Structures are given as C-alpha cells and as structure tokens.
Amino acid sequence: MPDVVSKSYVEYRNDAYWIEGTRISLDSVVYAFQKGVSPESIVQSFPLLTLEQVYGAIAFYLANRAQIDAYLAAEEAAFDVMPQPLQTAAPALYDKLMAAKAARQ
16 A cells, blocks of 8 residues: 555644745634635635645634634734724724624624
C-alpha cells in the first residue's frame, strides 16, 4: 500500500489564521460555515480555493473549535475598541454597518 501524506490546510502567520498558501483568512470560511453556507458555495465565493481546501479548513475549525472560537471572539473585541474613522467621516454608513453587524449576531 502506498504511503499517504497528510496535508495541512491552515497556517498561522502574521498573528492570524490563513488558508495555507493563500491570502484568504480562516475567518472567512468559518463565518460562512457558521451561517450554514455549503462548502461548494464557499468555493464559489472564494474561487481561489479548492473544495479540498474548504473542507480542510472546516475540519481544522471543527477539530480546534474552542480555540478558534476564542480567537474569533478576541479579534471581534479588538476591532470593536479600535477607533473607526468612518464613524466621523460617514456617520450614516457607519450606523448602517453597525446595524448589519448587530443583525448578524
């Protein structure tokens, strides 16, 4: 029987998780997966990814769910405390974006 080589689909670089060899964040795939988007539809949204990469990223997330959920929560908290230039430059757009974010949660 030939040797089977395991693959890595997610890498940690620049203080974030990324689909290995791409500039697509794991966050993007995880948020879509959490919304119930199928892996095939995720590939359509991110045509640079293969179906194998999407399934690999989802498997990575499921195997490390507690750590990745904590990472995502920390990223969201850090974003929430960042000053938002849009808030002063375009308050109507900022309010619309914040309402969309609240609806998502």
